[in-house]
Amino acid sequence: MKIGFIGCGNMASAMIGGILRQGIFSKDEIIVSNLTEEGRARSEKTLGVVTTLDNNEIVRSAKTVVLAVKPQFYEEVLTEVHDSLTTEHTIIGIAPGKTLAWLEEKAGLPLKVVRFMPNTPAQVGAGMTAVCTNDRVSEDELAEILKITDSFGCTEVIPERLMDAAGAVGGCSPAYVFMFIEAMADAAVSQGMPRKQAYKFASQTVLGSAKMVLKTGRHPGDLKDMVCSPAGTTIEGVRTLEKSGFRSAVFEALTAAAEKGKKL
Numbered sequence: 013m014k015i016g017f018i019g020c021g022n023m024a025s026a027m028i029g030g031i032l033r034q035g036i037f038s039k040d041e042i043i044v045s046n047l048t049e050e051g052r053a054r055s056e057k058t059l060g061v062v063t064t065l066d067n068n069e070i071v072r073s074a075k076t077v078v079l080a081v082k083p084q085f086y087e088e089v090l091t092e093v094h095d096s097l098t099t100e101h102t103i104i105g106i107a108p109g110k111t112l113a114w115l116e117e118k119a120g121l122p123l124k125v126v127r128f129m130p131n132t133p134a135q136v137g138a139g140m141t142a143v144c145t146n147d148r149v150s151e152d153e154l155a156e157i158l159k160i161t162d163s164f165g166c167t168e169v170i171p172e173r174l175m176d177a178a179g180a181v182g183g184c185s186p187a188y189v190f191m192f193i194e195a196m197a198d199a200a201v202s203q204g205m206p207r208k209q210a211y212k213f214a215s216q217t218v219l220g221s222a223k224m225v226l227k228t229g230r231h232p233g234d235l236k237d238m239v240c241s242p243a244g245t246t247i248e249g250v251r252t253l254e255k256s257g258f259r260s261a262v263f264e265a266l267t268a269a270a271e272k273g274k275k276l
């Protein structure tokens with residue numbers, strides 16, 4: 013086994029999808045665990061990887077282990093697998109708030125520790141993942157880890173102090189973008205557009221706008237100004253968004269998410 017995942021829900025499945033698509037590891041090199049038989053059967057059926065209900069089997073089978081359970085179960089899981097862990101293992105945490113030092117302390121061994129902050133667009137190979145490591149991870153080992161995260165999207169290696177910011181702007185933001193798409197589509201439906209078509213317009217517009225920022229490197233405000241014709245329709249919408257506190261609402265949402273990450 014090359015890699016194991018303790019917990020295989022939304023985020024682990026999204027990452028494994030990318031890993032398999034890019035051929036980083038094959039199905040028989042990936043082992044995952046679930047809490048329930050229902051979850052295990054789902055992982056087996058949808059991903060085709062090796063599955064188990066025994067978290068210790070993950071640690072005995074793979075030297076790289078991703079902790080993909082909810083943050084509140086991290087301590088319980090690390091205690092459960094403690095006797096199977098060795099200094100040869102690399103532990104990868106993907107939860108907000110669970111720091112490199114915390115993970116090493118709870119593992120109870122001087123091992124290699126990595127944090128990922130991925131997001132669900134990994135499911136379609138368009139993820140954005142932040143990575144940081146402790147100083148036991150060598151440059152070569154980091155390069156191998158980046159092959160994994162690059163398989164499901166883009167990666168940035170960042171200092172650990174930025175992980176909560178990355179959690180807000182990367183990990184959580186898909187939820188806010190989906191809310192934005194839903195709201196835009198609702199408005200188009202209220203103007204008479206069929207719902208399916210409204211989702212296509214809203215989603216493709218978000219995708220295209222994001223691509224413009226990434227590909228042109230131009231300031232987002234500059235790109236916004238390109239859309240606003242003098243005395244036109246767009247600037248009327250900009251006026252009402254500013255009046256409704258659109259920017260401030262987004263700013264506050266990401267700040268709340270980052271602050272919550274610090275407390276977990």
Ligand SMILES: NC(=O)C1=CN([C@@H]2O[C@H](COP(=O)(O)OP(=O)(O)OC[C@H]3O[C@@H](n4cnc5c(N)ncnc54)[C@H](OP(=O)(O)O)[C@@H]3O)[C@@H](O)[C@H]2O)C=CC1
Nearest residue numbers: 019020021022023046047048051080081082083107130183
């Ligand atoms: N969802 C997201 O967008 C992101 C999530 N994360 C982080 O990823 C982690 C997982 O989140 P997510 O995938 O959304 O959560 P899910 O609830 O979708 O998945 C959690 C998984 O953990 C399994 N599980 C629970 N307890 C245990 C246990 N004791 N032993 C083994 N497996 C267990 C569950 O099994 P079963 O299937 O049987 O119920 C389930 O498969 C969290 O720490 C979260 O903070 C990080 C970035 C983004």
Ligand SMILES: O=C(O)[C@@H]1CCC=N1
Nearest residue numbers: 107108179183184185
């Ligand atoms: O909501 C959460 O806490 C997780 C981490 C980032 C996205 N989902």
